[in-house]
Every structure is written in structure tokens, then in C-alpha cells.
Amino acid sequence: MSVLQIENLSLAIHGARILRHISLSIGPGEIHGLIGESGSGKSMTALAVMQLLPEGAEASGAVSLAGQSVVTLRDADMCTLRGATVGMVFQEPMTALNPLLNIGQQVAEVIALHDNLSRSKAFVRAAEVLERCELPRDQFPLTRYPHELSGGQRQRVVIAMAIAMKPKLLIADEPTTALDVTTQAEILKLIKRLADEDEMAVLLITHDLAVVTGLADDISIMRNGEIVEQGKGAMLHRTMTHPYTKALFSASGHQPERAQAGQDRALLSVENVTCSYALPRKTLLQVPERFIAVNDVSFELHQGESLGLVGESGCGKSTLTRAILGLEPLQSGTVRLDGAEMTGTADDLALRRKMQVVFQDPYSSFNPRHKVDRLIAEPFHLLGRTARMDEIDEALVSVGLSPTDKEKYIHEFSGGQRQRIAIARALIIRPELIILDEAVTALDVSIRAQILDLLADLSEQFSLSYLFISHDLSVVRRVTDRVLVMRAGRIVETGETEQVFTNPQNPYTRKLIAAVPQLSDA
Amino acid sequence: MLRYIVTRTGSLCLSLLVASVVIFALIEVVPGDPVAFMLGLNAQPDTVAALREELGLNASVLERYFSWVFGLLQGDLGTSYTYRSPVSEIVAERLVISLPLAAYALALTILIAFPAGILPAAYRGRAADVAVMGGTQLGVAIPNFWFAMIMVMIFAINLRWFSAGGFPGWEAGFFPAMKALTLPAIALALPQASILARVMRSALLDTLGSDYIRTARAKGLTKGQALRRHALRNALIPVLTILGLQFSFLLAGAIIIENVFFLPGLGRLIFQAISQRDLIVVESVVMLLVFAVIFVNFIVDLAYAWVDPRLRVQT
Structure with a gap:
């Protein structure tokens, strides 16, 4: 008998159709991958199973959980199922835990709630569960608070809460999207192990095909609230018939056509750069210690080149980026652009116009109260003049938008369009170097493929150089000529991208590359 | 810690x-x-x-x-120029009225504001929400001295439940003294409670929308349990900030209410001392009030750390 049986589930929120005729079933011990891009309805499917839908939601169809129909269940009865028969893990481990309670209290709560145990017994059980999730008690005592743990460790706590009652079904909604590749690999292994040990069914929701293909027994592909294709995990790339599935697979491994790398002239040279922060002082009179975020880093970026910078969160990528942009004071070392040294003063204006940046979040990096024409004309203050209308139009056209878009506000655009606008803003004063700081990380695969193509085209058209900063190694591999691997503030490996990926020299690089989930070859 | x-x-x-x-x-x-x-x-x-x-x-x-x-x-506040008696004695006389009045008003503020803030947050958009939000809007808008006079007219003059003003002294017994402070305390508390209830509501709504509440619901907690166990304490931080500010205001800001009810409190003392150039009294009372404000903020700081483990600096 299947643990989760969804039949013909449809859902509307305030009249808007969100899900249409979803059917899927998961047996004990099976992992079912639910894949789709943002807005496809995959999270809503999960919330429908949990009966935690937002207000105004109306569901029809049947959802049965371990033989019990949940759609018509009262909330009080549903509460006895949630946490006990079905556990759920969410995307954001940083906010999924209550910051004011320690991890022992939070795990023990779910045990005490469903088993009616005394406090002390619940705490003993909580310690065992955390141990199962690889948080041993001697290193992670129950009295730890969430802010004392890393993202991966917090996700283990969330998983511990979800599996504490040995549920028959675990729903994991993008459980690793916010994590680094190595942490992602560990968390996925943990979920797989728990599923095997407890004969637990898993509904694994993700936008990343590579994450599920190696792990899931079955896969459902969702689009616009419908399941367009279902198949066996390892076989899907061979059995797929739906054009959307094919498009998704090809977008995931999309290789933009790029022109050959440029000349030997160094456009950006970073020499022995060190940046450090003062840590909070421990006593009143003591000189505060300093945390060295970037430690004696040197590299060159040649004209026309696309240079990758990879590393896990906290390795110093962002500080280095800010240092290059002149947003961070250097403790020592120099940053040269086109041979001239950045001084960190107003004299840099002429230099800074040669360099622009595109950030990760295409929404929060725009002022929502300005229209697009004003937004993308912002860099013109570096030139000391205002933008001409034809320049704005040209920038919009070059990123594939229409000149009429300049009258709109940023909320009127989709995520991919916003990132195009961010690129237009970078492009408009014709810089030589664009720094892409996780610029495609937040985008869906098909949109990401389009943006990568656009970047390749623009590079050729305007002879641009890119510094491509990302924690997503598979993208970096496809769009860069050379790559720098950064760890704990230092560059540990550098070389031609293909060479580094096929024959990594540094053990850290090897570990990083091994952790990247692979799409099985089609 | x-x-x-x-x-x-x-x-x-x-x-x-x-x-x-x-x-x-x-x-x-x-x-x-x-x-x-x-x-x-x-x-x-x-x-x-x-x-x-x-x-x-x-x-x-x-x-x-x-x-x-x-x-x-050493507790010696000097000698008043006009009264020709030790300032500490004069202040102490006034403090036995002002301090209980402020504490009484603060207790009423909390008693009114917590339910009035939690209820509309739990039933957002429903009748309870609309009613409480409308009521608190009025509470903020009505000047408390006018409200005090209306209360005097209703409860003291018409119904004769309370006296219209004055203070019998603590010698008259605890309950008669508290009774005399009841109308002034209500008048002081109502606008403060309205403000605090609104802060409480919006802080609770913020925390109720956060991810860890969703996690708590996924663990099997009912809406009420999630609110009590997870949302309330997280919402307490902004509430504590406002509460600290309110206590200082209740202690020093009661001049008008003290006048309406003929209460010989600190507010009236400082008002008289200024008009009589009794600078030693002014100096000492202002210092005392500053001490009260800073001390309350100190208590609020400690309360923050009690509520929020992230503020407890690791040693």
C-alpha cells in the first residue's frame, strides 16, 4: 500500500487555479522527486498534503496519507498526523528554527507533543534523534541555540524534528537549495540513509534535476500546476517524451556558445590583497581581534576573458568582490584596473566606469519606486552626464527587452527579466569588465540558460570581460575560461577551467567537485 | 551572561x-x-x-x-530653599504616591495591552481585530486629561463609586489608597495600553508569518500552541522596548493627571519648584527621574537578554 496517494488534486487560491489534477503515489522507502521551476506549484502540492495551505485555498480531489484521507480532516485531527505520520523539511534552515529556543527544546517539543512524554524523557529521545542526524551530543549539546550552528547543522536539526517520530512520509521542500555543494551532498546522503533505515517514503521537491536524478526512485515533472511527465528516476532522461522535460534537461546542462578567450593584456590585476574585519571585543580594554576574510590574494583577469571564482559561503568571495569594486577598504595590496591603481577616493571615478556589477537578487538590488529608465541610467553619474534616450533604448534592446519597458516599474517584471535589466544597467556605460556576483543563482534553469546565452553574446558584441563569482560549480565550468578556487580567504587553486575540473590538484578542489550532483549522461 | x-x-x-x-x-x-x-x-x-x-x-x-x-x-539631596526642609523628605513624600501610581498604571497597561494585542493577531481580519483596532485608535487619539475628567463625571460625580480626587495617604489603609489611585491609573494607562496593544499586534503578526511558525505547525502544533510557544516570546522584544519607555513616561509624565485628581505627586512638585526657583529641588528631582529612566532601561536590557539568547555574549 502506498504511503502517500494523491489523486486528481486540484487547488485554487482566491479563485486562481494553482494545481490541476495532480496524481502521484509513493510507497514505503521510496524517494519521489518532484521537479519544477518556481511557480510550478510544487510547494503548494506539499502544503496540500500537510493541510497547511494559505487562507482562501480550496482543494478538490483526494490525498490519502497512510490510508487516511486528509483533505476533509479537521485541523485538530490533522495536528496529530503532522509531525508524527508526516514530517516536513523546509528550504531555509536559517529561519526555520525558533531563534529563542535551544535545539534540544525544539526537537523535544515534537516528541513530547505526540508521545505525551515527560520533559526529561523527551530530552533523552531528542538527543538520540539528533545523534541519528549526525549531530553528536558531545559536540552539539542540546543547549545549543540555532545562531550557534551553521546552515547545514541547522538543516540537520530541522530534519531531526521531522523524523523524530519516525514518520511514514518525509516531505523535503528544496532542502539543500540554500546550502553549499559539499553540505548539500551530506544532507542528501542523510535523507537517503534515513529513508532506507526507517522504510520512510520521501517526497523530495527541488528545481535542480541533478539533485534528484541520482537519488529518486520516481520523478514527476511539474509545470504550471500540472504534472507533465512521470518516470523512473535513473531512466527518465531516456524515457522522457514531453517537450518540457526535454527542455528542462537540456537547459540544466546548457552550454552557451562562447567566443575564444581574449588577449594577454591584464585588465584587472589584484596584487596581494588582504581584507580583515574587527571582531567584537571580548573585554572592554582589549584590542579587538581581526578576522582575515581575504588573505594575500593575487590574480589577473585578461581582456576578453571570463574568469570564475568559486568557493563555499564564508570563504571570502563576497569580501574580495567588494574590495575589487572599491566598497571595502584594503588592509594591504593593490587593485589595478587597466594598469591604473584604484585609490579608494573620488579620483577613481574614471576607472570605476570601466567596471560594473550584477548582483544575485534581481529584485532587492533595484529601488522599487523608480522607473526602469532611471534605474538603468544610474551608472551615468560616473560619466558626469545624464543618459540619452537612445542609449537607454539601446541597452534595453541589447538585453532582449523592448524600449517601451523603460516606462515600467521593477515589480512588473519576472525574475529573469529583472536580471536582464540589471545587466542593462551594467552595460549602459560600456564597461570593459562586468562582475557577476552569483548573478544567475536565483534563476530557474531555463531562464538561467537564456541569461548565460545573453552574457556570451554580449561578451562578443562589446568585447566584455567577466569575473563570474558563484558557488554553483557546474555553471562556472560551462561559462569560464579560467577558474580560481577560494577557501578560507586564500586562492588554493587556479588554472584553465577544464583542466581544474578534470584534473584538480588541491584536495579541497577535489572534494568540492566530487560533491557536485551530476546529471546522468543522456 | x-x-x-x-x-x-x-x-x-x-x-x-x-x-x-x-x-x-x-x-x-x-x-x-x-x-x-x-x-x-x-x-x-x-x-x-x-x-x-x-x-x-x-x-x-x-x-x-x-x-x-x-x-x-549618601541619600542627602540637600535642603530646599523654599520649604526649608530636606529635599529627600519632600521627595519621599511625593514618591509614595507617584511610584505606586506609575506601577499601578503600568500593570493596567500590560493587563489591557497583552490580550488586546494577542486577540486581533490571532483572529486577523475578523470582528475581534476590527473592534480592537478601532478601540485602540480611539485610545491613542483621546487626550488622557479629558478622559480623566469624563471618568470623574461618571464614576465620581454621578455614580459616586470613587472620590473625585485627593489622596487619603497610605495610613488610611492599602485599599482606600489604591482606590484613590484607580481613576488616575486608568486615565494614565489607557493611551499607553492602546499604543502597546498595537505594537504587540504588529509584532505578533510579523512573527506569525515567519518560517519557524510554519515549522512549528509542521511539527503538529495547533495554531494556538504555535502562537503561545513560539510567536509570543519572539514578539516580546519590540514590546519590551515600548514598555520601558512607557514606564519612564508614567513616572514623570503624570503632571496633568496629578493636577486633575489633586494628587501631590512628583510631577506637581517639580512644577512648583521650577516656578519658585527652588533649584536644589529641581536638580534633585530631575536627577531622580533620570535615574529612574536609565534604571528602567537597564532592566529592559536585562530582559532582552533573558528573552533572546543571541544577546547573551559568550564568555
Whole structure:
């Protein structure tokens, strides 16, 4: 008998159709991958199973959980199922835990709630569960608070809460999207192990095909609230018939056509750069210690080149980026652009116009109260003049938008369009170097493929150089000529991208590359 | 945690030191010689000189500052120019009214604001929400002295449940004294409770929308349990901030209400002392109020750390 049986589930929120005729079933011990891009309805499917839908939601169809129909269940009865028969893990481990309670209290709560145990017994059980999730008690005592743990460790706590009652079904909604590749690999292994040990069914929701293909027994592909294709995990790339599935697979491994790398002239040279922060002082009179975020880093970026910078969160990528942009004071070392040294003063204006940046979040990096024409004309203050209308139009056209878009506000655009606008803003004063700081990380695969193509085209058209900063190694591999691997503030490996990926020299690089989930070859 | 308390205590002492210097300097530059005021326009110069000597006004500024501060530390607030009795006695007389009144009003504020903030957050958009939000809007808008007078008309003059003003003293017994403070406390508490209820509601709505509430629901907690166990304590931080500010206001800001109810409290004392140029009283009462404000903030700081483990500095 299947643990989760969804039949013909449809859902509307305030009249808007969100899900249409979803059917899927998961047996004990099976992992079912639910894949789709943002807005496809995959999270809503999960919330429908949990009966935690937002207000105004109306569901029809049947959802049965371990033989019990949940759609018509009262909330009080549903509460006895949630946490006990079905556990759920969410995307954001940083906010999924209550910051004011320690991890022992939070795990023990779910045990005490469903088993009616005394406090002390619940705490003993909580310690065992955390141990199962690889948080041993001697290193992670129950009295730890969430802010004392890393993202991966917090996700283990969330998983511990979800599996504490040995549920028959675990729903994991993008459980690793916010994590680094190595942490992602560990968390996925943990979920797989728990599923095997407890004969637990898993509904694994993700936008990343590579994450599920190696792990899931079955896969459902969702689009616009419908399941367009279902198949066996390892076989899907061979059995797929739906054009959307094919498009998704090809977008995931999309290789933009790029022109050959440029000349030997160094456009950006970073020499022995060190940046450090003062840590909070421990006593009143003591000189505060300093945390060295970037430690004696040197590299060159040649004209026309696309240079990758990879590393896990906290390795110093962002500080280095800010240092290059002149947003961070250097403790020592120099940053040269086109041979001239950045001084960190107003004299840099002429230099800074040669360099622009595109950030990760295409929404929060725009002022929502300005229209697009004003937004993308912002860099013109570096030139000391205002933008001409034809320049704005040209920038919009070059990123594939229409000149009429300049009258709109940023909320009127989709995520991919916003990132195009961010690129237009970078492009408009014709810089030589664009720094892409996780610029495609937040985008869906098909949109990401389009943006990568656009970047390749623009590079050729305007002879641009890119510094491509990302924690997503598979993208970096496809769009860069050379790559720098950064760890704990230092560059540990550098070389031609293909060479580094096929024959990594540094053990850290090897570990990083091994952790990247692979799409099985089609 | 200990280190946090020590640093907070250090900053408390430093604030008090700075405050004492500022208050002393301000009083120094205030125009009007208290001696001339006490003796009238036709005073003989030698009488004035003798009185100045007696009051210690001829000493140097530094000497006077230090004798004032050391006096304060020993509980000696000096002698009032006009009443000719120790300031500490006068202040103590007033404090036995003002302090219980402020505490009473604060207790009422909390008793009204917590349910009035939690209810609309739990039933957002429903009738309870609309009713409470409308009520608190009124509570913020109505001036408390007007509200006090209306209460006097209804409860004291028409219904005769309370007296219209005055204070029988604690000698009359606990309940008669508290009864006399009830209308003023309600008048003081109502606008504060309205503000606090609104802060509570929006803080709760913020936390109810957060991811860890969703996690709590996924663990099997009911909406009510999630609110009580997870949302409430997280919502307490902004509420504590406002509460700290309100206590200081209730202690010092009751001048008008004290006048409406003929209560001889601190507010009235300072008002009279200023108009009579009784600078030693002004100085001491202002210092006392500053101490109260800083001390309450110190307590609020400690409460933050009690609520939020992230503020407990690791040692």
C-alpha cells in the first residue's frame, strides 16, 4: 500500500487555479522527486498534503496519507498526523528554527507533543534523534541555540524534528537549495540513509534535476500546476517524451556558445590583497581581534576573458568582490584596473566606469519606486552626464527587452527579466569588465540558460570581460575560461577551467567537485 | 551572561555620571537668583550675602558639584530653599504616591495591552481585530486629561463609586489608597495600553508569518500552541522596548493627571519648584527621574537578554 496517494488534486487560491489534477503515489522507502521551476506549484502540492495551505485555498480531489484521507480532516485531527505520520523539511534552515529556543527544546517539543512524554524523557529521545542526524551530543549539546550552528547543522536539526517520530512520509521542500555543494551532498546522503533505515517514503521537491536524478526512485515533472511527465528516476532522461522535460534537461546542462578567450593584456590585476574585519571585543580594554576574510590574494583577469571564482559561503568571495569594486577598504595590496591603481577616493571615478556589477537578487538590488529608465541610467553619474534616450533604448534592446519597458516599474517584471535589466544597467556605460556576483543563482534553469546565452553574446558584441563569482560549480565550468578556487580567504587553486575540473590538484578542489550532483549522461 | 550584566551596569553608571554633569550645568545657566527670589525685591545686600553663604552658593562651581554628587550618593539631596526642609523628605513624600501610581498604571497597561494585542493577531481580519483596532485608535487619539475628567463625571460625580480626587495617604489603609489611585491609573494607562496593544499586534503578526511558525505547525502544533510557544516570546522584544519607555513616561509624565485628581505627586512638585526657583529641588528631582529612566532601561536590557539568547555574549 502506498504511503502517500494523491489523486486528481486540484487547488485554487482566491479563485486562481494553482494545481490541476495532480496524481502521484509513493510507497514505503521510496524517494519521489518532484521537479519544477518556481511557480510550478510544487510547494503548494506539499502544503496540500500537510493541510497547511494559505487562507482562501480550496482543494478538490483526494490525498490519502497512510490510508487516511486528509483533505476533509479537521485541523485538530490533522495536528496529530503532522509531525508524527508526516514530517516536513523546509528550504531555509536559517529561519526555520525558533531563534529563542535551544535545539534540544525544539526537537523535544515534537516528541513530547505526540508521545505525551515527560520533559526529561523527551530530552533523552531528542538527543538520540539528533545523534541519528549526525549531530553528536558531545559536540552539539542540546543547549545549543540555532545562531550557534551553521546552515547545514541547522538543516540537520530541522530534519531531526521531522523524523523524530519516525514518520511514514518525509516531505523535503528544496532542502539543500540554500546550502553549499559539499553540505548539500551530506544532507542528501542523510535523507537517503534515513529513508532506507526507517522504510520512510520521501517526497523530495527541488528545481535542480541533478539533485534528484541520482537519488529518486520516481520523478514527476511539474509545470504550471500540472504534472507533465512521470518516470523512473535513473531512466527518465531516456524515457522522457514531453517537450518540457526535454527542455528542462537540456537547459540544466546548457552550454552557451562562447567566443575564444581574449588577449594577454591584464585588465584587472589584484596584487596581494588582504581584507580583515574587527571582531567584537571580548573585554572592554582589549584590542579587538581581526578576522582575515581575504588573505594575500593575487590574480589577473585578461581582456576578453571570463574568469570564475568559486568557493563555499564564508570563504571570502563576497569580501574580495567588494574590495575589487572599491566598497571595502584594503588592509594591504593593490587593485589595478587597466594598469591604473584604484585609490579608494573620488579620483577613481574614471576607472570605476570601466567596471560594473550584477548582483544575485534581481529584485532587492533595484529601488522599487523608480522607473526602469532611471534605474538603468544610474551608472551615468560616473560619466558626469545624464543618459540619452537612445542609449537607454539601446541597452534595453541589447538585453532582449523592448524600449517601451523603460516606462515600467521593477515589480512588473519576472525574475529573469529583472536580471536582464540589471545587466542593462551594467552595460549602459560600456564597461570593459562586468562582475557577476552569483548573478544567475536565483534563476530557474531555463531562464538561467537564456541569461548565460545573453552574457556570451554580449561578451562578443562589446568585447566584455567577466569575473563570474558563484558557488554553483557546474555553471562556472560551462561559462569560464579560467577558474580560481577560494577557501578560507586564500586562492588554493587556479588554472584553465577544464583542466581544474578534470584534473584538480588541491584536495579541497577535489572534494568540492566530487560533491557536485551530476546529471546522468543522456 | 555575567559579562553582559557587568557591561550593562558599567554603561548605567556612566550614563548617570554624564546626566549629573549635564543637569548641574543646565541649572547653573538658568537665569534667576534663588536668593533674590526668596527675599523679594527690596532685600538688603548684606542679607542676600548672608543667605547665599548659608545656602552654600558662594563656593566654587566644582565644589558645589561634588558636594551635590556626594550628597546624592549618601541619600542627602540637600535642603530646599523654599520649604526649608530636606529635599529627600519632600521627595519621599511625593514618591509614595507617584511610584505606586506609575506601577499601578503600568500593570493596567500590560493587563489591557497583552490580550488586546494577542486577540486581533490571532483572529486577523475578523470582528475581534476590527473592534480592537478601532478601540485602540480611539485610545491613542483621546487626550488622557479629558478622559480623566469624563471618568470623574461618571464614576465620581454621578455614580459616586470613587472620590473625585485627593489622596487619603497610605495610613488610611492599602485599599482606600489604591482606590484613590484607580481613576488616575486608568486615565494614565489607557493611551499607553492602546499604543502597546498595537505594537504587540504588529509584532505578533510579523512573527506569525515567519518560517519557524510554519515549522512549528509542521511539527503538529495547533495554531494556538504555535502562537503561545513560539510567536509570543519572539514578539516580546519590540514590546519590551515600548514598555520601558512607557514606564519612564508614567513616572514623570503624570503632571496633568496629578493636577486633575489633586494628587501631590512628583510631577506637581517639580512644577512648583521650577516656578519658585527652588533649584536644589529641581536638580534633585530631575536627577531622580533620570535615574529612574536609565534604571528602567537597564532592566529592559536585562530582559532582552533573558528573552533572546543571541544577546547573551559568550564568555
